[in-house]
Amino acid sequence: MNELGRLEDLPQDYRDALTQRNLVPLWPSLRGVLPPHIPTRQTTATHWPYETIKPLLLQAGELTPIEKAERRVLVLANPGHGLEKMQASPAIYLGMQLLLPGEWAPSHRHTPNAVRMVVEGEGAWTTVDGEKCMMSRGDLILTPTGLWHEHGHDGQEPVVWLDVLDLPLVYYMEASYHINGDRQKQIVGRGDRAYARGGVLPTPVFQRTNKRYPMLRYSWVDVKAALESLAADRPDLEAIQVTYVNPETGEDAENILGFYALMLRPGQTLSLPARSPAQVFHQIEGSVEVTVQSQVFALAQADTCCAPGYTAVRLRNGSTEHAAFVFIADEAPLHRKLGVYEVRD
Ligand code: GTQ
Numbered sequence: 001m002n003e004l005g006r007l008e009d010l011p012q013d014y015r016d017a018l019t020q021r022n023l024v025p026l027w028p029s030l031r032g033v034l035p036p037h038i039p040t041r042q043t044t045a046t047h048w049p050y051e052t053i054k055p056l057l058l059q060a061g062e063l064t065p066i067e068k069a070e071r072r073v074l075v076l077a078n079p080g081h082g083l084e085k086m087q088a089s090p091a092i093y094l095g096m097q098l099l100l101p102g103e104w105a106p107s108h109r110h111t112p113n114a115v116r117m118v119v120e121g122e123g124a125w126t127t128v129d130g131e132k133c134m135m136s137r138g139d140l141i142l143t144p145t146g147l148w149h150e151h152g153h154d155g156q157e158p159v160v161w162l163d164v165l166d167l168p169l170v171y172y173m174e175a176s177y178h179i180n181g182d183r184q185k186q187i188v189g190r191g192d193r194a195y196a197r198g199g200v201l202p203t204p205v206f207q208r209t210n211k212r213y214p215m216l217r218y219s220w221v222d223v224k225a226a227l228e229s230l231a232a233d234r235p236d237l238e239a240i241q242v243t244y245v246n247p248e249t250g251e252d253a254e255n256i257l258g259f260y261a262l263m264l265r266p267g268q269t270l271s272l273p274a275r276s277p278a279q280v281f282h283q284i285e286g287s288v289e290v291t292v293q294s295q296v297f298a299l300a301q302a303d304t305c306c307a308p309g310y311t312a313v314r315l316r317n318g319s320t321e322h323a324a325f326v327f328i329a330d331e332a333p334l335h336r337k338l339g340v341y342e343v344r345d
Pocket residue numbers: 071073094095097110114149163165
């Protein structure tokens with residue numbers, strides 16, 4: 001490959017003249033912004049064990065009242081990007097949020113899309129667009145762009161969940177903002193039951209719903225049952241995986257990030273090919289060993305890790321007795337929409 005000219009090769013007065021006019025020569029930086037064959041990635045494979053997060057999160061509960069936090073969250077930040085950037089990958093933000101009994105995180109809406117994956121505790125709820133979504137371990141609750149949401153807690157124990165947002169991307173686009181609102185009037189609820197079975201859809205005769213986000217809560221009981229049915233039905237299948245979708249259209253549940261649940265049979269090893277999007281793994285049940293580049297992470301229940309894009313990942317269920325269940329978030333919908341999605345062998 002041709003050696004390109006360096007900045008230092010240019011006379012200082014010429015460089016100064018460029019700078020004064022807000023001009024920059026491309027060639028010294030060309031290989032940097034268009035590296036050969038594979039992108040430069042700041043995202044480094046990182047593991048956030050839950051046992052290290054939980055005591056610090058509970059301490060935040062003592063140190064900072066909810067009124068002083070609005071959202072009491074410890075952000076899972078990728079050191080490769082710099083912790084202050086508060087991002088796990090180019091487009092993914094992760095946060096562990098704590099809500100104590102009786103607390104209320106007030107209603108707001110914002111441009112970034114969010115989901116909540118419930119980690120532990122009973123009795124909390126998120127009201128999204130008026131619909132009260134109860135939160136139990138493993139449930140996925142969508143709070144898509146622009147929809148009002150607030151969190152409350154009528155139970156007895158602390159509740160913790162994992163927030164996954166496309167905040168880094170929306171912030172980078174200079175399109176991130178929020179609006180505060182009043183406490184929402186909760187309507188009927190149980191919206192998750194309307195779409196709890198595959199193959200049939202509600203078809204009201206007199207009125208169409210036509211909601212962009214018809215389903216806001218995906219109960220873990222149903223998703224786990226779907227995975228177990230799939231595993232039983234298809235012993236030939238290597239990857240027992242389901243995608244969280246809009247049940248009316250089959251499209252990804254949200255516009256930018258993709259969400260999936262994966263089951264590993266007892267003793268199973270699964271190799272995922274290198275694909276362009278970065279991804280996040282969160283252990284819902286059981287334990288899995290995740291190999292990314294030269295790193296090996298032993299994920300225990302409620303642990304989270306991330307892998308950069310263009311990187312193969314190997315998942316191994318070390319238990320020969322129990323299945324393991326992993327929640328995955330990735331940037332695939334974004335990459336597909338932008339036309340840069342790739343799978344490499
Ligand atoms: O619960 O609405 O982790 O607005 C970051 C921003 C959670 C939330 C986060 C948010 C929320």
